[in-house]
Amino acid sequence: MIELYILLMFMIVGAIVAVEVEDLLSCVIAVGAVGLALSMAFLVLKAPDLAITQLVVEVLCLIILIQATLKKDLPFSTTGRWALNTLITVGFIIVFLLSAMKCFKDLPEFGYPIMKLAEEYTRSGLTQTGATNMVSSIILDYRAYDTLGEATILFTAVIGVLAIVRRIGRKRPGETIKEEDE
Amino acid sequence: MSKELEKGMSVIVKTVTRLTVGLILLYGIYILSHGHLSPGGGFAGGVIIALSFVHLMLAYGKETALKKLPKQATSFFESMGALMFLSIALLGFMGGHFFLNFISKGKPFNLFSAGIIPLCNIAISLKVGAGLFAIFIALVLLKFDSEKKR
Amino acid sequence: MNIYLLCLVLFCIGLYCVLRKRNIIKIIVGLIIAEYAVNLFFVLVGYRMEGRAPIFSPDATIANMVDELPQALVLTSIVIGLATTALLVAIAMRIYQKYGTFDITKIKELKG
Numbered sequence: 153m154i155e156l157y158i159l160l161m162f163m164i165v166g167a168i169v170a171v172e173v174e175d176l177l178s179c180v181i182a183v184g185a186v187g188l189a190l191s192m193a194f195l196v197l198k199a200p201d202l203a204i205t206q207l208v209v210e211v212l213c214l215i216i217l218i219q220a221t222l223k224k225d226l227p228f229s230t231t232g233r234w235a236l237n238t239l240i241t242v243g244f245i246i247v248f249l250l251s252a253m254k255c256f257k258d259l260p261e262f263g264y265p266i267m268k269l270a271e272e273y274t275r276s277g278l279t280q281t282g283a284t285n286m287v288s289s290i291i292l293d294y295r296a297y298d299t300l301g302e303a304t305i306l307f308t309a310v311i312g313v314l315a316i317v318r319r320i321g322r323k324r325p326g327e328t329i330k331e332e333d334e
Numbered sequence: 335m336s337k338e339l340e341k342g343m344s345v346i347v348k349t350v351t352r353l354t355v356g357l358i359l360l361y362g363i364y365i366l367s368h369g370h371l372s373p374g375g376g377f378a379g380g381v382i383i384a385l386s387f388v389h390l391m392l393a394y395g396k397e398t399a400l401k402k403l404p405k406q407a408t409s410f411f412e413s414m415g416a417l418m419f420l421s422i423a424l425l426g427f428m429g430g431h432f433f434l435n436f437i438s439k440g441k442p443f444n445l446f447s448a449g450i451i452p453l454c455n456i457a458i459s460l461k462v463g464a465g466l467f468a469i470f471i472a473l474v475l476l477k478f479d480s481e482k483k484r
Numbered sequence: 485m486n487i488y489l490l491c492l493v494l495f496c497i498g499l500y501c502v503l504r505k506r507n508i509i510k511i512i513v514g515l516i517i518a519e520y521a522v523n524l525f526f527v528l529v530g531y532r533m534e535g536r537a538p539i540f541s542p543d544a545t546i547a548n549m550v551d552e553l554p555q556a557l558v559l560t561s562i563v564i565g566l567a568t569t570a571l572l573v574a575i576a577m578r579i580y581q582k583y584g585t586f587d588i589t590k591i592k593e594l595k596g
Contacts, residue, residue, distance in 0.1 A: 153487075160490045167494055167517050171501045176509050183513050190520050197527050198537045198550045200373035202558055204365070206523075208381045209566045212466060213516070215388060219473055220573045221509050241503050245496045252492050262487055263533035270530075270551045278540060283370035283451050286538040286549075290556040291375070292454045299454075300423065302560045303416055303461055309567035310412065310465045313574045317472040373539065377563050462563065469570045473577065 159193045176221040184214045201287045342395040351393040358386040362463075369455040376455040380462030387467050396474060408468050415461030422450055422457065491528060495521035508576045508586045512569065519565045523558050530554035 163186050170182035187210035194203040260266055273290060283289040291299050342348060366379025391399035446452075498521060501514025530551030538552035576586070583591055 156487065157490075160487065160494070163520075164490065164494055164497065167497045170513055170517065171497060171505070171510070176507070179510065179513055183516055186517060186520060190524060193524060194527060197531050198535055199527055199555045199558075200537055200539070201375060201378070202527065202555055202562070204374055205378045205381070205559055205562050208378060208385060209562050212381060212385060212388070212470075213566055213569055215392075216470065216473060216570055216573055217509070217512070220577050237504065241500055245500060249489070249492060249496065253489065256488050259488070259529065262528065263531060265530050265532055265551045267530075267532075267551050270549075270553045273552065274538070274549055281451070282449055284540040285370050285372065285375070286540070286552045287373075287556050287559065288370050288375050288451060288455075290552060291559060292451045293449070295556065296423070296454070298557075298560060299458065300419065302564060303419060303458065305564055306462060306465050306567050307412070307416060309571050310468050312571050313469050313472050316571075316574045316578055317475065373537075375559075377559060381563075466566075466570075469567075469574075473570070473574060 155196055156193065159189050159196065163189045163193075177218070180214060180217045180221060183217075184210065187213070201285070342398075343393050347393050351389060355386055355390050358389065359383060362386060362459075366455055366459045367452065370451045376458030377462055379455070380459035381466060383459065383463040384466040384470075388470055391470075391474070396471075400471075403467070405468075405471070408464050408471070411460050412464035412468065415457050415459075415464065418457040419454060419461070422453055426450070487528060488525070491521055491525045494524070506588055508579065508588060511588075512572050512576065515572070516565075516569060519561075519568075523561055523565075526554045526558050526561075 166182050166186040166189065170179050170186065173179050173182065187206065191203050191206045191210070194200075194206055273294060274286065277286050277289050278284065281289040281293045283293070362379050362382030362385075365374035365382060366376060369375035369379065387399060387403055390402065495518050498514045498516070498518030501517065502511050505511055505514065530553065532548070532550050535548055535550035538549050538555065579591065580586055585591075
């Protein structure tokens with residue numbers, strides 16, 4: 153389990169770098185490093201489906217973020233009241249972590265899950281669905297409603313982006329509408 | 335920056351892109367079609383297919399990429415993917431309940447096994463791939479708009 | 485229990501970035517980090533010591549597989565996170581086009 157601890161420490165250091173650095177391009181690259189370490193952590197935790205998906209999704213996310221941040225950076229300046237804000241935020245985070253440590257006593261110990269439903273799926277998955285990849289047979293046969301909902305979410309996101317990007321405004325008299333975007 | 339993005343990147347990048355774009359598309363189709371036998375599935379395969387078109391657009395500029403996959407074709411593929419997924423679900427309705435796995439299961443470890451799962455993978459990958467490519471095209475066009483106004 | 489705590493520390497770093505930063509792109513980066521931490525937490529709950537990946541092979545035994553139900557849920561969640569990020573970036577670019585800045589303290593005109 154030592155490699156899991158090393159990957160988590162790397163992710164925490166990368167996240168701190170991404171939060172504190174001022175240049176926007178370096179910040180986005182640091183998030184890319186965090187995502188890469190997360191993909192390796194999924195491999196160590198024996199989840200190959202998730203590692204492939206996380207890697208390619210993170211590459212696409214980086215490309216979209218860099219498109220938005222090229223040559224647009226903000227000169228660093230803070231206004232007043234920053235001491236009170238930081239104190240309240242740090243206080244809230246400490247309270248959150250302390251109450252989370254109390255709740256962890258109810259979770260099963262790390263490495264020994266309860267697996268009441270997953271035993272059912274593992275035992276009869278191969279004969280009932282015929283697929284050898286258990287994760288595929290869960291998301292497309294046993295729980296296909298969730299995949300339908302996810303397809304709907306993606307459709308809504310595409311419609312939302314196209315609605316934001318479209319050039320708004322009514323047609324003023326004497327102006328022709330040129331074909332410039334969607 | 336906008337003029338450079340329209341004409342594309344340097345010669346080295348263009349040559350390497352010409353060699354690897356077809357391989358990336360083929361890899362995406364492989365991960366998609368073996369989704370029920372080895373890790374991968376519809377989501378990862380669809381995102382890889384979208385990434386191959388994004389790669390073409392980053393290296394050559396948006397004119398070439400839009401010639402390969404025009405905007406109407408993108409929206410057609412996305413709607414077709416969603417409708418295919420819904421119609422597979424409704425066909426199961428006739429056999430018993432919603433999403434019934436009605437095609438024969440076959441032997442495990444074959445390519446044509448596991449009922450409706452490969453067909454659902456193809457429908458999901460069409461939807462995810464075309465949708466993500468449409469999002470990327472829309473964001474790139476907006477960037478041009480903001481620079482032209484200046 | 486230590487590893488759960490490290491995962492929540494990662495979530496709190498993302499939360500701090502959302503609450504305290506003034507640049508919109510930094511807020512989006514904080515949301516991305518928080519979402520990575522939550523996905524990792526789900527997969528950590530379902531791990532079994534000395535387990536196998538949930539894929540059958542021709543010489544397999546059923547016993548000793550890692551819990552595959554959280555993995556199926558997280559697979560959907562990763563792609564939804566990408567869609568949310570793309571929507572946020574589109575809104576951020578629209579704000580830059582209208583106001584000329586990414587600073588949230590200068591966006592004060594709430595018109596219709």
